[in-house]
Amino acid sequence: MFKPSVLLLTVAAFTTSVNAAEEVNVYSYRAPFLIQPMFDQFTQETGVKVNVVYADKGLLERLQNEGQNSPADLIMTVDIGVVHDVKTRGLSQPVASELLEQNIPQHFQDPDNHWFALTSRARLIYASKDRVQQGEITSYEQLADPKWQGRICTRSGKHNYNLGLIGSMISHHGEAEAEQWLTGVKANLARRPEGNDRAQIRAIAEGQCDLAIGNSYYFFKMLNNQENPEEIEWARQVTPIAPNQQDRGTHMNISGISLAKYAPHKDNAIKLMEFLSQDEAQHMYADLNQEFPVKAGVQRSELLQSYLGDFKQDELPLVKIAETREAASKLVDKVGFDN
């Protein structure tokens, strides 16, 4: 039966040491294929090995319970809501780095230096080239206009990207008006929310809907997808629109990074943070992922620039978006947006 010695041996066999000298441990909410190239580059230049656990949920709970013995040095996140959670739950520590201060604009970092944005992205409206006139839609607010009835596609209202957008509507218009707007958009949906942003663009190409809401990089990645030429065809049939250029600007969100409170390899972790904020990595983000670099002077990808140009971005503090996430989530339930 259970012999303690056997159990201990088993445990010893299964426990892996993460205490080697030159390495850094990352808990990542970002998909590996989006950041692995940057990590590889970092390892090549510094000799520091990057160990990653990627998951789309549960990492914060893991970090919290591991407490002061946690092996994690850095937390990488894809949405301001989660970035903010890391700080409010006391899982991060401030970073004092001149490089980061130089490279990352003030509105893209936490006032107390608990998190830093590495990239940003816009929530765009995509319109069918054939079935929507140029200038026919120019703002998020117009998505609720009855003229679009049965013509809009979007992913689940519960997804972080949509919660961010709904949160920004709540911040700008108040909850009552935001609810009216969301009810209007719901009435205009061509189908129940399903799929991801990529799938919405495809749905326009296939004629299932005329408008869609989606993050900026999806479209440009599709346009650039040499591996799957079908996607290029789909993307060519839609026009990306940066909404609200006449007023507050387009809704933005970020991917970010935080230093874990008990980071065992603090120096290497800060080294990696700094590396990701420098020109080389920022260019990689722009060209490989089609995201917006945050460092001033780093060019966006040519493709992206040719479509969107220098558009106006909503300057609403990102923390506001994070703070309205729960309200946005409840609003989605109340309106029955996903039903």
Place this chain on the structure above:
Amino acid sequence: MAFLSYSRQRSINGQGWLLSASVAAIMVALPLLSIFWLALFPTDNIWPHLLSTVLPNYVITTLTLMLGVGVLAGSIGIVSAWLISTYHFPGRRVFEWALLLPMAVPAYVIAYVYTDLLEYSGPLQAWLRELFSWKTPRDYWFPPIRSLGGAIWMLGLVLYPYVYLLARASFLEQAATVKDAARTLGCTPLQAFLRVSLPMARPAIAVGLSLVMMETLNDFGTVDFFAVKTLTAGIYDTWLNMGNLGGAAQLAALMLIFVVVLIVMEKQGRSRQRQFQQGDRFKAIQLHRLRGFRAALAWISCAVPVLAGFIVPLLDLARYAWRHAEQSWSPDFLRLAWNSLALALAAAVLCTVLGLLLAYAKRLYRSRLLSSMTQAATLGYAMPSAVLAIGIIIPFAAFDNTLDGWLRNSLGISSGLLLSGTLFTLLFAYSVRFLAISAGSVESSLGKVTPSMDMACRSMGYNASQTLVKVHLPLIRGGLLTAVLVVFVDCMKELPTTLVLRPFNFDTLAIHVYQYASDERLPEASLAALLIVLVGIIPVILLSRTITATRRYRIQ
């Protein structure tokens, strides 16, 4: 039970059984207790909001899904198991193991594949549009694959083997004499089946169905992909979007009530049933030869589930894998496949040993406490996996940090995190998750061994452990292998728990598939998905043959 008079003497050996089983049951029940503990501390009260908005919808959707999948998987599983173990018809020998193949296909993979084939842009609808010159989606109606109905079909197609496997094992274990007696009394094979075999197989079928229901309840990949709002979806939403883990745990506790009701109903239903097989296991089973129309019907009934649940997804994945071989082949695949395989095998063996330990201790000691602990321990199967993972993180991290603190204080050394974030945690998690399968399977086999066997053996002076090895293990080999097989396949497919608990730089095939598929990049995910299926079917075929080899057939 008469043989318990022997254990009045309470040999040391027997006490050992009870003790280790209790420890195992408590260990496995820990994560569930953690979740109940979490449920006591919600960040705010979610119920008013949920009740007034989405909860009724979650509950109705969940019940409909469970009922639908139960009916579909149950009918496919029972009918095919009955045909295979009663009749002889062309292709029967192939179908006997081929019917298990859909088990190796993860539900989320079959969902991706059928979406790809049946959605608006898929080949079928494109062909229909061509045929009838329809232009837009508004010109015609086609059942939407991403829907509750679609989810029922997907889950039913990959879960029916659970019922098939257990029902067939039960039909095989049934003494041929019983059926022969029914036949001499003038029953047709069909009547003999309905009046004798089916009622006798009820416990096994009930276990199979409850596994199907729990799998359904636990599924997140498929319902998420199809945007079907079940309780599980609601649990994740409350946790992640409302930042309320406590509230999510409360919902999870509500979901467990569903499961407990299921189990109690099932137990009530067969509380008066006890049967033991007499030792004519070596008598060959008679198979009736079917001809003509009936043979064709039997063939079709077995072929359709295999085609829809296995061949079609396999071909579609192979098509993509072939077309995108260069982008999807990664040198890591060998490592990923090894990780999946080794982990799944280790977990399957561990889980079966645990299941055997609990089932045998229950047999030795009709202890109510142990029974209810075991029952509670098997609830892990129905818990949404990511929530269960949190339930595992809590006690493990607490143990590690307590030990570390104590060592620092008393000896000045640090043990760090001894267990958290290691493969050991992951193996433990799989054991908690799949104990229901192994315990259920072992118990239903063990229950058929008559106690007089135990008495005979014990009266010869053997102790409990020797009796187990000499008498029980050979008799319940089929049940043990079934447990190993099902747990193995389930671990190969397992996703949410693995995602949250795994060590650094450790990936499995399932995780690789998920990363691409969640980005709706089926082409890039197809090769890894194909590998899961292929690696998964090898043991399915091997074990299935071993299980079959326990009986001989005689064709009439």
